[in-house]
Amino acid sequence: MRSKTSDEWRSILKSKTWDSPEGEKRIFPILKLSFDDLKPPSLKQCFAYCSMFVKDFDIEKDDLIQLWMAQGWLHPFSDKSLEMEERGNEYFKILLAKSFFQDVTKDYGGNVTKCKMHDLVHDLAEHVSKSRNLCSLFSNGEVLGSNLLNFKSLRVLNLYKADIMELPISIGKLKHLRYLNVLKTRIKTFPKSIGQLYNLQTLKIHYQLEEFPREIANLINLRHIYFGRYMKVPGGILRQLTNLRSLPFLKVGNKTGPGIEELGCLNQLHDTLSIYGLENVGDGGEASKANLVEKKHIRKLILDWKPSRPSHNVENDDDVLEGLRPHSSLEFLEIQGFMGVKLPSWLLLAHNLKEIELLGCNKCEGVPVLGHLPNLSCVKIMRMENLTRIGSEFYGDDHVNCGNGSSKEPRPLFPALKTLHIEGAQNLIEWMEAPRERASVVFPCLEELTLIKCHKLTSAPSHFPSLKKLVIEWMDSGGMPIASILSNQLTTLTYLSFLGVKGLTCLPGGMLEKNKNLAHLDISQCSDLTCISPQSQGFEYCCASLSYLRIRICHYLRYLPDGLLTPSLKEMELYYCPNLQYIPDATHGGLTSLETLSLTLCCDITSIPFSQGLPALGKLHIDQCWELSSLPLVD
Incomplete structure (x- = not known):
C-alpha cells in the first residue's frame, strides 16, 4: 500500500x-x-x-x-x-x-x-x-471410485498422504485435470487411462511406484513431474515431454532406461537438474547430445558418476565431463564421483557461478582455475586423494586483467568468495600463496576456511583479511600451516576450532590479543599442545569477546594464560587435561556471565580461583578432579 x-x-x-x-x-x-x-x-x-x-x-x-x-x-x-x-x-x-x-x-x-x-x-x-x-479436491481417498465421475470439471486432485492403493480407471475421464499429486500414498501402479489426461501440467508420483507408466509420454502439456531417485524410467518417454520445466533428475541407463540424449530437446527445464549414472555415457560426443549449453534456465547442476566401478569404466570420464558443458548462466555446480584426471575447460567461462562442489574426484591431480570468477562465493573440495599441490593456477591470475583502462590497480582474486572447505585431500602437501604481485588482493571477502583430513599439508597462504571462522581437523603437521594462516595480519577471527592437530604446541604469539572479537575457542585432541599462548602472564583482557571456551583431551597442556577468562565468557569446558595445573583468576570484574562450567578428568587442578564468584552460573559439572579442594562462590 x-x-x-x-x-x-x-x-x-x-x-x-x-x-x-x-x-x-x-x-x-x-x-x-x-x-x-x-x-x-x-x-x-x-x-x-x-x-x-x-x-x-x-x-x-x-x-x-x-x-x-x-x-x-x-x-x-x-x-x-x-x-x-x-x-x-x-x-x-x-x-x-x-x-x-x-x-x-x-x-x-x-x-x-x-x-x-x-x-x-x-x-x-x-x-x-x-x-x-473451485475446481479442486484435496482428498484422503474416500471419494474415489465411481464418485470421481461427479467431478468431471476437476482441475486439481490432491491425494497427498491419502490411504489408497490404486487410482480408478475412471481418472482418465477428468479431461480438465491439470494437477495430480499421489505422494505418500500406497499406490504401486497407475491405470493406463492416465495417458488420457492430455491437459495435465503437474504430476507428483510416489517413490514406491513399481513401474513408471509409459502412457505419461502422451502428456505433452506436462510442465512439472516429480518422482523418486530410484524410479526406473523407461527409455524414450522424456524426449516426448518437450514442455517440461521441472525434472527431478535423470538416471542414465546402460542397456535399459533413458539415454543422456533424451535431455537434448528439454530446453525449458528450470532451476535444478541432477544427472546420475554418468558412467554409462560412452564419450564426449554422446554427452554433448544432452545439449546442456542451451538450457539457460538451469541454475543448479549436479553431475554424478558411480564411484565404485571397474577401472576400464573411467577412461572416458574426462571427455564426458567436457561434453556436459552447461549454459553460462549456471550458478551452482556439483561434480560427484568423477574419475577423470582433468576438470573441464568450460569452468573458465562460468562467470555466473556462485558455488562449486567437487566431491570424490579422486583421480584429479589439480584444482580448477577459479580465482577469476567474479561471483563465486563458496568452494567445497572433498575426497581428492590425488591432489598434492594447490599452485598458482588455482588463483586464476592469468585470467584476470590487471587493470581497466588507465588504472594499473590489480583486480582481486576470488573477489566474492566467502566460504572455502577442503576435506579429505590426504596427500595435499603444499598450498601456495597467490602470486607475489597479487598477494595483497586475494580472498578479500573470505569469512570461513575449513581444512579437514589434509594430513600432510605443510604450508598455507597467509593473507586472509576478512577471515572470521577457521576450522582445522585431523592434520599431522598442522603447526606450520596454522602459523601461516594465523599470521600477524589476521585480526578478524570470531570462531577458532582445532581437532586432532599434531605439531601444534602453542597458538602463534599475539594472536589472541589481535583478534579482539574472538568469541568461540575450541581445541580438542591436540596431543602436542603445551600452552594456549606463549605468554603465561602479563597480558590482560586478551579475549574481551570470548563467550565459549572448550579444551578437550590435550594431555600436555599445563596452564591457561592470564587474561583468557573475561566477563564475556558464558560456557567453559575442560575435559581430560591431566597435566593442567593452573587456571587463572578472572579479570576485570570476574566471570559475571558464566552460565555453564564443566571440569572432567583434570587431575592436577587443586582450586578454581574465581574469587569474585559466579553469579550467573546455572550448570556446574565436576567429575574425577581428585585434587580439587575449593570451589568458587555461586549466588
Whole structure:
C-alpha cells in the first residue's frame, strides 16, 4: 500500500475499519483492507486459494504456484512475455511482501522455498474464499471410485498422504485435470487411462511406484513431474515431454532406461537438474547430445558418476565431463564421483557461478582455475586423494586483467568468495600463496576456511583479511600451516576450532590479543599442545569477546594464560587435561556471565580461583578432579 496517493490515504483514514475494537477483532478488518488492495483480481483468487491448506501447514512455494496455474489464474494478460510460473512467482512475492506469508524457509541461493500462514491470515483467506466454485479436491481417498465421475470439471486432485492403493480407471475421464499429486500414498501402479489426461501440467508420483507408466509420454502439456531417485524410467518417454520445466533428475541407463540424449530437446527445464549414472555415457560426443549449453534456465547442476566401478569404466570420464558443458548462466555446480584426471575447460567461462562442489574426484591431480570468477562465493573440495599441490593456477591470475583502462590497480582474486572447505585431500602437501604481485588482493571477502583430513599439508597462504571462522581437523603437521594462516595480519577471527592437530604446541604469539572479537575457542585432541599462548602472564583482557571456551583431551597442556577468562565468557569446558595445573583468576570484574562450567578428568587442578564468584552460573559439572579442594562462590 506504499504506492497510494495522499487522497487514497485520507480515504483509508476515514474508513470505519479503525473503529473496530482492540486486539484480533481489530486486526482482521485491517488485513481485509490489505486484501482489498490486491491487484489484479486473479491475485485475490490466488490468496483465497491458500485456505485449502490446513492451518500451520508448510506450504511449498513451487507447489502453490502450480496449484494456482492449474486453476487458470496465471495466464498471460498485459505482459505476455511472462511464463505462468514467472507470474506465479511475482504473485507469491507480493503476498510475502504484504506479510500474508510468514516463517519462510530459503534454499542455498537465498530463495524462498516454503512458508506458512498466520492463523488470522488463514481465517481471512477462508472468509474471502469462493471454495464452492473451485475446481479442486484435496482428498484422503474416500471419494474415489465411481464418485470421481461427479467431478468431471476437476482441475486439481490432491491425494497427498491419502490411504489408497490404486487410482480408478475412471481418472482418465477428468479431461480438465491439470494437477495430480499421489505422494505418500500406497499406490504401486497407475491405470493406463492416465495417458488420457492430455491437459495435465503437474504430476507428483510416489517413490514406491513399481513401474513408471509409459502412457505419461502422451502428456505433452506436462510442465512439472516429480518422482523418486530410484524410479526406473523407461527409455524414450522424456524426449516426448518437450514442455517440461521441472525434472527431478535423470538416471542414465546402460542397456535399459533413458539415454543422456533424451535431455537434448528439454530446453525449458528450470532451476535444478541432477544427472546420475554418468558412467554409462560412452564419450564426449554422446554427452554433448544432452545439449546442456542451451538450457539457460538451469541454475543448479549436479553431475554424478558411480564411484565404485571397474577401472576400464573411467577412461572416458574426462571427455564426458567436457561434453556436459552447461549454459553460462549456471550458478551452482556439483561434480560427484568423477574419475577423470582433468576438470573441464568450460569452468573458465562460468562467470555466473556462485558455488562449486567437487566431491570424490579422486583421480584429479589439480584444482580448477577459479580465482577469476567474479561471483563465486563458496568452494567445497572433498575426497581428492590425488591432489598434492594447490599452485598458482588455482588463483586464476592469468585470467584476470590487471587493470581497466588507465588504472594499473590489480583486480582481486576470488573477489566474492566467502566460504572455502577442503576435506579429505590426504596427500595435499603444499598450498601456495597467490602470486607475489597479487598477494595483497586475494580472498578479500573470505569469512570461513575449513581444512579437514589434509594430513600432510605443510604450508598455507597467509593473507586472509576478512577471515572470521577457521576450522582445522585431523592434520599431522598442522603447526606450520596454522602459523601461516594465523599470521600477524589476521585480526578478524570470531570462531577458532582445532581437532586432532599434531605439531601444534602453542597458538602463534599475539594472536589472541589481535583478534579482539574472538568469541568461540575450541581445541580438542591436540596431543602436542603445551600452552594456549606463549605468554603465561602479563597480558590482560586478551579475549574481551570470548563467550565459549572448550579444551578437550590435550594431555600436555599445563596452564591457561592470564587474561583468557573475561566477563564475556558464558560456557567453559575442560575435559581430560591431566597435566593442567593452573587456571587463572578472572579479570576485570570476574566471570559475571558464566552460565555453564564443566571440569572432567583434570587431575592436577587443586582450586578454581574465581574469587569474585559466579553469579550467573546455572550448570556446574565436576567429575574425577581428585585434587580439587575449593570451589568458587555461586549466588
